[in-house]
């Protein structure tokens with residue numbers, strides 16, 4: 001299981017942040033060439049990100065958020081970063097499957113040109129408009145390179161012509177639809193950033209909500225948010241023990257040729273076992289060992 005609990009944005013024109021971004025424990029770093037970079041800084045950011053990916057051994061997945069390919073910067077961003085083989089290209093403000101296919105073709109060409117294994121550079125897309133959301137499943141399934149779709153809440157809310165509330169009610173429908181589209185396409189669903197890095201309480205409530213809704217992780221903007229997300233997403237000792245008991249009880253039942261059993265008065269059938277197995281795979285992927293603190 002590939003964990004993408006936290007995808008941390010790093011402004012691509014900030015040498016200090018780019019240099020140190022790997023030390024905070026994010027599952028994925030997103031070097032940003034789009035909205036955190038002023039137009040006057042686009043060339044400098046592109047050069048900085050290209051040379052950082054080439055020269056720094058980051059301990060996690062590396063994504064680059066390019067500018068949209070309809071802007072004057074998108075093609076130059078792609079040409080530059082593809083030469084140093086990031087793990088992932090993140091397309092912002094995706095609205096159609098055709099955009100994904102256009103980038104896919106450019107990546108295919110770059111993989112050939114530089115001799116990288118075919119298919120080794122993956123893609124994800126951020127849904128940030130109502131039109132993008134209407135096409136979310138087509139976008140999510142537009143290419144075998146696609147590993148995730150994310151919601152870009154700030155732009156999405158602007159497109160809805162409303163404002164962001166503390167409980168995020170204006171995003172509820174979009175979040176639900178995004179998870180459905182991702183699950184139907186068999187890829188990850190990633191939630192949006194939460195900008196007030198000092199409001200831990202609201203942030204944690206939001207992370208609990210999106211985990212319950214089925215998201216695989218969250219985009220974050222600050223290192224202080226990483227551990228909070230990982231704590232919410234990591235199964236507790238109690239959840240792991242329960243999952244182990246369910247799997248063991250089910251295996252025993254199968255040995256007795258029975259498909260349904262009861263554990264402490266509750267029915268255990270295949271969907272319950274599938275959820276328990278997911279808890280155990282997740283625990284394994286986080287390096288969990290009984291009694292140890294979450295990283």
Ligand SMILES: CC(C)(COP(=O)(O)OP(=O)(O)OC[C@H]1O[C@@H](n2cnc3c(N)ncnc32)[C@H](O)[C@@H]1OP(=O)(O)O)[C@@H](O)C(=O)NCCC(=O)NCCSC(=O)C[C@@](O)(CC(=O)O)C(=O)O
Pocket residue numbers: 008009010011016017018020021032035036092126128150151152153154155156191192193197219221222223224
């Ligand atoms: C928020 C804040 C200003 C707070 O500053 P503060 O000064 O309070 O930070 P402190 O906590 O004091 O920093 C302590 C130490 O961590 C270092 N450090 C901090 N942040 C770091 C980081 N991100 N990467 C590496 N290092 C970092 C810092 O350098 C310092 O290092 P040191 O001096 O060595 O101790 C700062 O974090 C920041 O700029 N964040 C990135 C913002 C950004 O990228 N926005 C664009 C993406 S969203 C978007 O576009 C919307 C979207 O598109 C999203 C979607 O699509 O999902 C949509 O539509 O919704």
Ligand SMILES: [Mg+2]
Pocket residue numbers: 035092128152154155
């Ligand atoms: Mg945005």
